[in-house]
Amino acid sequence: MKTKLEYQSDITETNKLICERYWLREADKRSGFIYTCKEIGQEFDVKHQDIPSIVKINSHLVVLDCQCIDCGKTKICYTRSQLIRLDTIRWRCDDCREALEKRMDQEYLEYRLKQDRLAEERRQTALEHINQCRNTQLSSIPSVTELNDVDKLLLAV
Numbered sequence: 001m002k003t004k005l006e007y008q009s010d011i012t013e014t015n016k017l018i019c020e021r022y023w024l025r026e027a028d029k030r031s032g033f034i035y036t037c038k039e040i041g042q043e044f045d046v047k048h049q050d051i052p053s054i055v056k057i058n059s060h061l062v063v064l065d066c067q068c069i070d071c072g073k074t075k076i077c078y079t080r081s082q083l084i085r086l087d088t089i090r091w092r093c094d095d096c097r098e099a100l101e102k103r104m105d106q107e108y109l110e111y112r113l114k115q116d117r118l119a120e121e122r123r124q125t126a127l128e129h130i131n132q133c134r135n136t137q138l139s140s141i142p143s144v145t146e147l148n149d150v151d152k153l154l155l156a157v
Contacts, residue, residue, distance in 0.1 A: 001088070002064040011058045018044055019059040022051060022080070033080060052079055063088070070096035 005023050007016055021040045026032035041048035056078045066075040066088040073093045077083040092100065147155065
C-alpha cells in the first residue's frame with residue numbers, strides 16, 4: 001500500500017517524530033505497525049492515550065493507491081483504525097457517498113409514489129367493475145310494479 005505522511009505547517013519536531021513513529025509500518029503492510037502507542041508515549045514522555053490525538057491534530061496519511069470509485073479523490077486517514085478498516089477497492093468519499101444516498105433515497109421515493117399510483121389505479125378499476133356489476137344487476141331486476149302476484153308475496157315474506 002503506497003502512502004504519504006503529510007504534516008501541519010506549524011508542527012513541532014517532537015510531534016513530527018511522534019507522527020512518524022505512529023504511522024511507521026512493516027513493509028507497507030496495512031496493520032503491521034512497528035511501534036505501539038505505549039512505546040511511543042514512553043519514548044517521548046507522553047501519555048499513550050494522547051498519542052492518537054497528537055497525531056490526528058498534526059498529520060494525516062494519504063493513501064495514494066486508494067481513490068474514490070466515483071470521483072477519484074484520494075483517501076486520507078487520521079487514525080490507524082481508519083487505515084486498517086479501509087476497503088481500497090470499493091472506497092467512496094463522503095461527498096460521493098452522500099450523493100449516492102440522496103440518489104437512492106430519491107429513487108426509492110419515486111418507486112413508492114409509482115407503487116401508490118398503481119395501487120390507486122387498481123382501486124379505481126375495482127370500483128368501476130363493482131359499479132358496472134351493480135348497474136347490470138339493477139337493470140336486470142324488474143321493478144316491483146312489473147312483478148306478478150306470487151313474486152310480490154314472496155318478496156314481502
